[in-house]
Amino acid sequence: MLRQHPCLARPRRGGPHARLKFFARARLNRELAEIAASPEVRAILEPDGSRPLAATPAEFGARMKQDLAQWKRIAVERKIVAE
Known part of the structure; x- marks a missing residue:
């Protein structure tokens, strides 16, 4: 029954859901990369020898x-x- 909901339905290949997911993932990846590169995050990670990647x-x-x-x-x- 939940599969009938548009957000949970399996997207058609190349359909609007697939394109939306692609752009949402790209935006999320880009924003996470910016956050990881921020001085605030580096200041938290670097003392332990970690570095954001x-x-x-x-x-x-x-x-x-x-x-x-x-x-x-x-x-x-x-x-x-x-x-």
């Missing part, structure tokens, strides 16, 4: 895939297993 969803996904492969290789080489 703005990335597109595709870049973030690629980075996560790369990190997972790296840690998997390390775990296999060192024979680390979950208990």
